[in-house]
Amino acid sequence: MKNKMIPWKITLFWQGALVGTIFSLFPTIIYFNLGLNWMWLFLLVPLMMFFITPLWMRLKTKIGNQKVLQINSCFLFIFLITLMIINAFNPNNYLALFIINLILIGIFTAGLVPFTMEITRSYTIKNEIKFNPNLIFNLGLVLLILIPFLIMFLTKDQMQNIILGSYLGVLGLINLILVLTNQDIKGENITFNLKDTNFKELLKNKDFQKYLFTSSFLNGIIEFFGYVLPILVFPITPTLIIVIGVLYFIRKSAYLLGYTLKINNNSYRLLITIISFISLALLFSTFLITTLFTSNFFAWLYLILGLGCGFFGLGFSLGIMQRKQKTEISQIVPAHNFNLAMMVQHVFGNAIISLLISAICLPLLITFNANNLIILIIYSVFVGIAIISLPLFLTKQKIRS
Numbered sequence: 588m589k590n591k592m593i594p595w596k597i598t599l600f601w602q603g604a605l606v607g608t609i610f611s612l613f614p615t616i617i618y619f620n621l622g623l624n625w626m627w628l629f630l631l632v633p634l635m636m637f638f639i640t641p642l643w644m645r646l647k648t649k650i651g652n653q654k655v656l657q658i659n660s661c662f663l664f665i666f667l668i669t670l671m672i673i674n675a676f677n678p679n680n681y682l683a684l685f686i687i688n689l690i691l692i693g694i695f696t697a698g699l700v701p702f703t704m705e706i707t708r709s710y711t712i713k714n715e716i717k718f719n720p721n722l723i724f725n726l727g728l729v730l731l732i733l734i735p736f737l738i739m740f741l742t743k744d745q746m747q748n749i750i751l752g753s754y755l756g757v758l759g760l761i762n763l764i765l766v767l768t769n770q771d772i773k774g775e776n777i778t779f780n781l782k783d784t785n786f787k788e789l790l791k792n793k794d795f796q797k798y799l800f801t802s803s804f805l806n807g808i809i810e811f812f813g814y815v816l817p818i819l820v821f822p823i824t825p826t827l828i829i830v831i832g833v834l835y836f837i838r839k840s841a842y843l844l845g846y847t848l849k850i851n852n853n854s855y856r857l858l859i860t861i862i863s864f865i866s867l868a869l870l871f872s873t874f875l876i877t878t879l880f881t882s883n884f885f886a887w888l889y890l891i892l893g894l895g896c897g898f899f900g901l902g903f904s905l906g907i908m909q910r911k912q913k914t915e916i917s918q919i920v921p922a923h924n925f926n927l928a929m930m931v932q933h934v935f936g937n938a939i940i941s942l943l944i945s946a947i948c949l950p951l952l953i954t955f956n957a958n959n960l961i962i963l964i965i966y967s968v969f970v971g972i973a974i975i976s977l978p979l980f981l982t983k984q985k986i987r988s
Contacts, residue, residue: 591772592716595707596723598765602700603727605758609696610813611835612735612755613689615828618817620678623957627949628689629814630942635693637938643698652702653771659698660766664759666691671752675745699762700724710772721909722846729840736832789927794919799932801976802908805863807940808969809901813838814945818957819894821886834894841899845906855911859904866900867973869893871966878959 614629621628647655670688678685704720711718738750789795812819813835820831850858873893877885912932920928948965955961 591770592707592710592718594765594769595703595710595772598762598769599700599703599707599720599723600727601758601762601765602703603724603729604731605762606696606700607728607732607835607839608735608755608758609692611732611816611832612751614814615736615739615817615831616674619828620674621682623818624953626815626818626953627945628686630945630949631686631689632693632696633810633814633938633942635690636697637934637942639694639697640701643702647702647705651771652706653766653769655698656702656706656766657763659695659702660759660763663692663695663699664756664763666695667755667759668752671748671755675748675752706772722843725839725843725846729836729843732839733832733836736829736835740826740829740832785924786927789920789924789931792920792924795916795928798915798919799935802912802932803936803940804972804976805859805901805905805908806936807944809838809905810937810941811944811948812898812901814941815949815952818952819962820890830890834890834898837895838898838902841902842906842909845903845908846910848907848910850907850910855907859908862900863904864970864973866897866904867966867970869900870897871963871970873897874959874966875963878963 609632613632614626617625617628643655643659666688670685670692673681673685673688704724707718707720710716735751735754738754739747742750816834817831820827820834870893873885873889877889877893913929916928916932917925951961951965
C-alpha cells in the first residue's frame with residue numbers, strides 16, 4: 588500500500604516547487620519588466636484561485652480528483668509556457684495577453700494542490716498510514732525556490748528568458764507527467780466532506796472567531812509580504828535579485844522549521860507572540876533607521892536584520908501555529924464542524940485577509956511610488972494591529988467537551 592503513495596508524494600513535492608516558483612518568481616518578473624505601477628497584476632493569481640477553487644470542488648464530485656488534476660496540470664503547463672514566451676518578447680508590448688495568461692494560471696493553479704492533498708490524505712487515513720502532506724509540499728517549495736533567482740542572477744537578456752522559460756516548462760511538464768501516470772488511489776471524501784456541517788453555528792462560536800482573527804492576521808501579513816517583496820528590497824539592481832530569492836527562501840524555510848518542531852502546547856502561544864512582535868518591530872525600526880541615515884551600511888542592516896530576521900521570525904511563528912492548528916480547532920469546535928472550520932481558517936488567512944491587506948496597501952505603494960513614509964506607515968500599522976491582536980491570541984480558548 589505504501590508503494591502506491593510514493594508517486595503521489597513525489598507529485599506533492601513537485602507541486603510545492605511549482606507553486607512556490609509561481610508565487611515568488613512572478614511578482615519579481617512583473618516588478619522588473621513592467622514596473623511598480625503594474626505590481627497589482629500578480630494579485631490576479633490568488634484572486635482567481637480564491638474564486639475558482641469552489642468550482643473545481645464541484646466538478647470533482649462528478650469526475651473525480653484525478654481528472655480535475657489532469658485537466659489543471661495540462662492547461663497550467665500550456666499557460667506557463669505562453670506567459671514566459673510573452674515575457675521574452677517584452678510584456679509591455681503584449682500586456683493584454685500577459686494579463687489573460689496570469690488569470691488563466693490562477694484558474695488552473697487552483698485545481699492542483701487541494702486535490703492532490705485530498706487524494707493522499709483520504710488514502711492514508713483509510714489505510715492507516717502515517718503521512719503529513721503539508722510537510723512534503725513545503726519541502727518541495729523550499730528546496731527549489733532559489734533556482735529561478737540563480738538563473739536570473741547568472742544570466743542576462745534572451746539567454747535568461749530562454750533558461751527561465753525552460754525551467755518553468757520543465758516544472759509544469761514533470762507535474763503533468765506525474766499526474767497522468769500516477770495510479771488512481773481512490774479514497775473517501777475527507778478534506779472536502781462538509782456533510783452535517785453548520786455554518787451559522789460555526790460563525791456564532793466566539794472562541795473560533797477569536798482564533799480565526801488572531802491566527803489569520805499573521806498568515807495574511809506573511810502572504811502580503813510575499814506579493815510585494817520585490818518592492819521592499821532596495822535599491823533594486825540586477826545584483827540584488829539574488830537577495831530577493833534568498834528572502835523568499837528564508838521566509839519559507841523558517842516556516843518549514845517551525846512546522847517540524849515539537850513545542851509544548853502550554854508555551855507555544857507565548858513563543859509565537861514574542862517572536863512575531865519582535866519580527867515586526869525589527870522591520871519597522873531598521874527601515875526607520877535606514878530612512879533617517881541613508882548609507883549602504885544601514886541599507887544592508889535593513890535587508891539583513893529587518894527583512895531577513897523579520898521574515899525568519901514571522902515564517903517560524905506561522906509554522907509553529909499551523910502545526911498546532913488542527914489540535915486548537917478540534918478543541919474549540921464540535922466534530923461535525925471540524926472540516927468546515929479548517930477550510931474557513933485556510934481561506935480566511937491565505938486568501939481573504941492577505942488580499943484585503945493587499946487591496947489597501949498596494950494602491951498606496953503604487954500611488955506614492957513606494958516612498959519611505961508609506962512603507963513606514965504600513966509597517967507601523969502592522970505593529971499596531973499586532974499589539975491589539977496578540978493579547979487575544981495569548982488567551983487560551985475554552986475546550987469544548
